[in-house]
Amino acid sequence: GPKVLQIPSHQIIDMGQMVTLNCDPVSNHLYFYWYKQILGQQMEFLVNFYNGKVMEKSKLFKDQFSVERPDGSYFTLKIQPTALEDSAVYFCASSPTGGHSYEQYFGPGTRLTVL
Amino acid sequence: GDSVIQMQGQVTLSENDFLFINCTYSTTGYPTLFWYVQYSGEGPQLLLQVTTANNKGSSRGFEATYDKGTTSFHLQKTSVQEIDSAVYYCAMRLNYAQGLTFGLGTRVSVFP
Numbered sequence: 001g002p003k004v005l006q007i008p009s010h011q012i013i014d015m016g017q018m019v020t021l022n023c024d025p026v027s028n029h030l031y032f033y034w035y036k037q038i039l040g041q042q043m044e045f046l047v048n049f050y051n052g053k054v055m056e057k058s059k060l061f062k063d064q065f066s067v068e069r070p071d072g073s074y075f076t077l078k079i080q081p082t083a084l085e086d087s088a089v090y091f092c093a094s095s096p097t098g099g100h101s102y103e104q105y106f107g108p109g110t111r112l113t114v115l
Numbered sequence: 116g117d118s119v120i121q122m123q124g125q126v127t128l129s130e131n132d133f134l135f136i137n138c139t140y141s142t143t144g145y146p147t148l149f150w151y152v153q154y155s156g157e158g159p160q161l162l163l164q165v166t167t168a169n170n171k172g173s174s175r176g177f178e179a180t181y182d183k184g185t186t187s188f189h190l191q192k193t194s195v196q197e198i199d200s201a202v203y204y205c206a207m208r209l210n211y212a213q214g215l216t217f218g219l220g221t222r223v224s225v226f227p
Contacts, residue, residue, distance in 0.1 A: 004158065033214065042119075043159075043204070045214025056213045091158055104215065106151075106158030 002026040004107035006092050007074075012113045018080035021110045023092030025075055032075045033093040033104060034067065036060060043091065049075065087114045117142040119207050121218025128225050134192045136221050138205035141186065145210040148181050150190045153202045153220070162203070163190070200225045 005024040013019050025032055031050050037043040048056040049067050064083070069075040075094075079086055089111050093104040121138045128134060140146060151159035163172040163179040165188060172179045181188040190203060205218040 001160075006158075031213070035215075035217075042219050043217040045216070048213040058214065093158075103161045103164075106160065108156060108158045 002029075002105050004092055004094055004105050006090075006107035006110050008110060009108065010111045010113075012115065013082060015084055015114050016081045018078065019082055019112065021077045021079075021090050021092075021112070022074040023076065023094075023107055025092065025094030026096075026105055029094035029096050029105070031055075031095045031097065032067075032069065033095075034077050035091040035093065035106075036088045037091065037109075038088045046077075046090075082112075082114045084114050087112060117144065117207070117209060117216055119205055119216050119218040121205050121221060123221045124219065125222045126224070128195055128223065130196055130225060130227050131194045132225070134190070134195045134199070134223065136190045136203055136205070136223075137187060138189070138218050139185070139187045140205075140207050140216075142207065142209060144212075146207045147210075148179075148188045149206040149208070149215070150177070150179050151204040151206055151217075153204065155201075159204055195223070195225045197225050197227055199223060 007022040033048050034046040035043050045058050046061045066078045089109040091109045092107045095102045095104045118141045148165045150163040152162045153159040163174050165172045165179045165181040177192045179190050202220045202222050204220045206215045208215050
């Protein structure tokens, strides 16, 4: 089936540094999402992006977070500066439209460790 | 606030056993309910979507039902196989939102 790719699979950085997580969504999809899962906790919605804009974000989407998809390339999540509580697995997802009957396809996740 | 509660953290079964996982939800909105499955090393993938109360959805031998009266939804399979070993998530999406609200997940381990 359709695949969402995430690069890298693991990232270790020092607190205060900047990190960019990359997502290669399904090729004809238009809606993109980031979710965060801290070890042992629920996967939680961060942000939804469409047509170059953030459509919806949760309270977990701090000011230090930003998303973009320049020129149809990777959909990225940037954290600047990082904090210890940003350590988690970040899942990217995409869907063909934003309608409720449309499936969100998830990538395998990027495990981020902030030291 | 909106929430999904999935109490069973881990279920261990033998092949051909019956699997039943239950979730409850709380919202003032109108939800669409899902079951996602996550195999080792992969992201969650949609297993079933249940949009109509008291109706069943089915896929790959799994069945899902949704009881609006008790705000609960269930996933079941009559006879599990070792390949069904995975983490199963219930999730909810509201009519006014894009993001999914997930349960904690149930790790199902099936032994031959």
